[in-house]
Amino acid sequence: MPDRTVITIGNFDGVHLGHRAILRNARALADENHATLLALSFDPHPATRLHPDTVPPRLTTRAQRETALRHAGADHVIFLTPDRATLDLEPEAFIRQLIDDHHPVAFVEGPDFRFGHNRRGDLDMLRDLGRQHDFQVHITQPVGVTLHDRWQHTASSSLARWLIGRGRVEDATLVLGRPFALQSTVTRGEQRGRTIGFPTINLHPQPIADMILPADGVYAGTACLRKREHPAAISVGTKPSFDADALTVEAHLLDFDQDVYDQPVTLEFTRWLRDQARFPDLDALTDQLARDVEQVRTHADKGRLAPTARAMAPIISRL
Numbered sequence: 001m002p003d004r005t006v007i008t009i010g011n012f013d014g015v016h017l018g019h020r021a022i023l024r025n026a027r028a029l030a031d032e033n034h035a036t037l038l039a040l041s042f043d044p045h046p047a048t049r050l051h052p053d054t055v056p057p058r059l060t061t062r063a064q065r066e067t068a069l070r071h072a073g074a075d076h077v078i079f080l081t082p083d084r085a086t087l088d089l090e091p092e093a094f095i096r097q098l099i100d101d102h103h104p105v106a107f108v109e110g111p112d113f114r115f116g117h118n119r120r121g122d123l124d125m126l127r128d129l130g131r132q133h134d135f136q137v138h139i140t141q142p143v144g145v146t147l148h149d150r151w152q153h154t155a156s157s158s159l160a161r162w163l164i165g166r167g168r169v170e171d172a173t174l175v176l177g178r179p180f181a182l183q184s185t186v187t188r189g190e191q192r193g194r195t196i197g198f199p200t201i202n203l204h205p206q207p208i209a210d211m212i213l214p215a216d217g218v219y220a221g222t223a224c225l226r227k228r229e230h231p232a233a234i235s236v237g238t239k240p241s242f243d244a245d246a247l248t249v250e251a252h253l254l255d256f257d258q259d260v261y262d263q264p265v266t267l268e269f270t271r272w273l274r275d276q277a278r279f280p281d282l283d284a285l286t287d288q289l290a291r292d293v294e295q296v297r298t299h300a301d302k303g304r305l306a307p308t309a310r311a312m313a314p315i316i317s318r319l
């Protein structure tokens with residue numbers, strides 16, 4: 001008898017609290033049934049083939065999604081390519097293929113789950129197929145989050161994108177269950193930072209081209225480089241003091257002095273500090289950078305740069 005599986009299917013962009021609730025329930029079912037837990041996703045997003053104009057910017061790269069899904073309990077993560085052959089599969093054929101390949105004992109999904117050609121398959125159809133093919137269908141209800149302004153909302157990828165796009169990275173952390181993070185490599189800038197006493201790692205734009213970027217501004221966060229975490233003062237913007245055009249994501253790392261060009265780096269955004277400003281001269285800019293760094297240091301000393309999911313548990317409620 002081949003291994004049985006519990007399957008959950010979704011885009012899982014951000015692997016937010018709602019996704020994690022699905023994974024948690026699926027993990028428990030898999031353990032009860034001595035089955036392996038399979039998370040099935042698409043990469044790229046199916047909309048890239050179907051409605052390229054409507055593809056939302058990403059909260060997570062494929063690699064970040066895979067890591068987060070595994071942390072959330074998945075034994076295996078499979079990415080399907082949204083090619084014509086897969087997208088044209090009728091809902092019944094799509095599920096039959098999964099039955100043949102993975103022998104599911106159960107599917108765990110959210111209440112708005114749709115599948116197959118033109119999203120024609122729904123939960124009633126999945127339950128019918130379950131009766132025919134001997135698998136269960138479990139629904140996980142959405143998870144509610146209370147944001148810092150006491151606004152209550154259901155955790156969703158679009159909410160996280162909306163918050164990040166407005167610079168509300170503390171609220172995005174509540175929705176995602178961890179700080180929003182950009183992964184890239186370190187590229188060269190104009191080599192000015194070191195001359196003013198604040199060298200910055202500049203993120204290579206290509207790996208983050210499809211990602212949502214926090215609103216222009218200055219943030220406190222953490223840089224993970226060579227497996228170590230460093231408090232960081234992060235700038236997202238076009239350097240208005242220098243009339244530059246390109247949008248740059250860069251960070252000054254506290255108490256750090258290494259050449260890290262071309263190294264992979266993860267930048268986590270924990271707190272909004274201020275808007276970007278146009279400074280009249282270099283002295284005014286460096287005075288402000290010193291104040292930004294002191295703010296980051298204060299937050300880091302108070303352990304506020306890496307809120308854990310556990311620390312946030314009391315303000316997460318079910319709607």
Ligand SMILES: Cc1cc2nc3c(=O)[nH]c(=O)nc-3n(C[C@H](O)[C@H](O)[C@H](O)COP(=O)(O)O)c2cc1C
Binds near residue numbers: 277279
């Ligand atoms: C914490 C931080 C805040 C920043 N804030 C601003 C700002 O408000 N206005 C601005 O024009 N540039 C700002 N910058 C960007 C600096 O102008 C830039 O880092 C500096 O010119 C060095 O550029 P380089 O990395 O290309 O050498 C900020 C950079 C950091 C690290």
Ligand SMILES: Nc1ncnc2c1ncn2[C@@H]1O[C@H](COP(=O)(O)OP(=O)(O)O)[C@@H](O)[C@H]1O
Binds near residue numbers: 191200254
């Ligand atoms: N504390 C630090 N924070 C950021 N980068 C640092 C730091 N110390 C040394 N560096 C190195 O210096 C480089 C940044 O120097 P900078 O003068 O700003 O040049 P660039 O304009 O190319 O970013 C970084 O890419 C990194 O290799």
